Amino acid sequence: MVNSRFDVELNNIQKKFGSNIVVDNFNLQIEQGECVSFLGPSGCGKTTTLNMIAGFLEPDQGDLLIKGRRMNGVPSNKRELGMVFQTYSLFPHMTIFENVAYGLKLRKTAKAEIAERVKKVLDVVKLPQVGDRYPKQLSGGQRQRIAIARALVTEPSLLLLDEPLSNLDAKLREELRDELKRLQQEIGVTTIFVTHDQEEALYLSNRIVVLDHGKVEQIGTPWDIYNRPASEFVHTFIGKSNRLEVMVNELRGSEIALETAEGVRLEGNARGLSFHVGEPVSAYVRPEKIRLRTADERMSDRVGANEAQGKVKLTSFLGAHTECEVEVGRSDVIVRIPASQEQERFTPGQPVVLSWDSDDVFVFARKESKP
CATH class of the missing domain: 2.40.50.140 (Nucleic acid-binding proteins)
Structure with a gap:
């Protein structure tokens, strides 16, 4: 058993696509229960970094650790994480119950435990009554909450959110943003949130990593990022x-x-x-x-x-x-x-x-x- 005070560690991470360096010398340590946002404009490297943490991409250089274990070369399904995409990615032919239960079935969890855990997580996202419905019968905000429930039901040690609110209208984004903050604090799961929306990052995060052209411009609390920017880019990008x-x-x-x-x-x-x-x-x-x-x-x-x-x-x-x-x-x-x-x-x-x-x-x- 590896002991580490950090749930996630990125040490000198670099990623290239051809000759283009999209993530350069990324260093970060995330403590248990933190919500950390990767914030920056399109093409800054935030989603690429998230995909390396998730195991969908391999770093070309550096070490990536989750709970003290080196994850380089470890497939995504062995990393004990949950991921929510901006496109929901629900199976249209499955009921909501079946969608949420999918990860547990892959893990060959007992039927009684599946039923109990799905019921519990649907209560957590405040949608206990929709288990027998299909995704097309839900609103966009409800589908996104189901996507979050599906990620949480396996009780991951790490929750990755890739711009999960970007497809929603302004009012719904605000409501679901409040819900995400409540869930993260209530459950205490370590969370990495990718966004280009500065208000979302300021509202949700314990710390923010501001990225530009693959480089880390500043890491700090929302207050520090807004009131004590380390560079002109940070100052002009935030607010x-x-x-x-x-x-x-x-x-x-x-x-x-x-x-x-x-x-x-x-x-x-x-x-x-x-x-x-x-x-x-x-x-x-x-x-x-x-x-x-x-x-x-x-x-x-x-x-x-x-x-x-x-x-x-x-x-x-x-x-x-x-x-x-x-x-x-x-x-x-x-x-x-x-x-x-x-x-x-x-x-x-x-x-x-x-x-x-x-x-x-x-x-x-x-x-x-x-x-």
Whole structure:
């Protein structure tokens, strides 16, 4: 019996298709009961990595361990895992009971135990009454819950979810997302969730692995990924952000003073990155971090650092918040105002003042190819 504190370990994993490296030097350790999301755009290597963990693909380099056992070369059916695909993959000619029981029958489980475990897992996914129906008689959300039940009924040590919500409409996705979180916490099965949807990853995960072009950009908690991004890619991929092209005016230890071509001054923290005076860089501030006031609410006519004058171009009511598009020089800045604040006082054409804190300014070396 191999003892390991980690349910999954990826050590220097690499995968090539021809000369194209699709996963490069992937290192990760997942503890028992964690829900870890692989997040990134199409082609970043997240599904390829999941398929290597599942045993559908073999790594070209590195070691893959599940519960301390090296899995390189071990077939998928010997890995004690359950997998849910985005396409449900239910057998249309089988009843729901038969679909859920399929893995247990392959394992030659006794009929009485099969009946008991299928009933239990259908209760878990809150569909106890559908056992005698066929997949075509269920809604998309119900079929996806049955696919999850089929993966759970074998009591796997590892649950792999490959974009299981992508084929559902927005309301159903939200409901099933809540259900997945409840199930994962209730059952405690170690889970790897592949998605390109940042909101799903933030909501479901204990930790997130952000991937781009086969490389790991950052591994961290949802809070860290959103509030302390390790790279410009992570910052721009997770959530909305305003980009301002600025010049480095002054460096004072870790503090950095910046200015746009129109004279908007910003102050921030270099966060360990290296810059020099006169260097053109990109500064980012998230919409919800910006405060908006009417021009007549200003305490002074002097515009300070991390403050700018602008004019409202557009307002969009989105229920929980309103987004204001504000013209600041040659840039358009998005400001997100919570529903609890007075939103109606900002109208198109209105002069306003924007302000933000230095801790909310993120600075990265400028990449001209970025939009």
